[in-house]
């Protein structure tokens with residue numbers, strides 16, 4: 722696989738981001754976005770850049786509230802599918818969410834299996850606050866939305882390495898204690 726770099730989006734990337742998103746919007750996989758809205762939210766975007774400089778993937782993190790943000794506008798160019806790029810972009814979004822102090826990331830998607838592979842879990846849509854659904858006014862499927870809601874806790878406590886198995890660790894005896902036990906064993910034998 723050619724070297725790929727994930728980096729924060731720059732103004733020069735806006736056209737490519739818009740092109741990627743709208744390629745899938747035309748196929749009913751994502752919501753359409755205008756170039757103006759991409760410029761307006763450019764700071765939320767990270768892009769995947771191929772070694773020839775082309776932007777071949779994008780993702781954004783949109784904060785909703787103190788503890789909730791959405792992974793959105795995730796897209797990988799069709800000729801780059803299946804190379805781990807989508808996962809790399811989601812990881813970059815998770816890092817960004819953690820940097821911002823967000824506790825939970827969610828996604829509304831048709832790509833349930835992909836998000837499961839990225840560590841998300843499927844949740845009941847009712848668990849998301851009403852605020853989340855405001856953008857849906859602009860969606861042609863607003864009344865018959867079939868996107869799947871998925872969630873991932875990203876706060877440090879949850880992402881920290883697994884705690885060691887419960888139970889008390891056997892404490893090593895100190896040298897004087899070892900000597901004392903040795904003496905006791907000797908006297909017990911004699």
Ligand SMILES: CC(C)(COP(=O)(O)OP(=O)(O)OC[C@H]1O[C@@H](n2cnc3c(N)ncnc32)[C@H](O)[C@@H]1OP(=O)(O)O)[C@@H](O)C(=O)NCCC(=O)NCCS
Nearest residue numbers: 745795796797802803804805806807808830832834835838
């Ligand atoms: C969804 C999308 C971003 C995945 O990107 P990708 O680069 O092809 O995915 P990756 O190669 O990183 O795949 C990561 C894992 O998910 C799995 N996966 C990816 N797409 C999958 C799918 N459609 N069904 C099942 N598994 C899938 C891969 O097999 C891989 O599994 P592994 O961890 O066992 O190796 C890409 O297909 C895309 O741009 N889709 C159209 C836009 C879209 O729907 N975006 C989501 C909006 S929320």
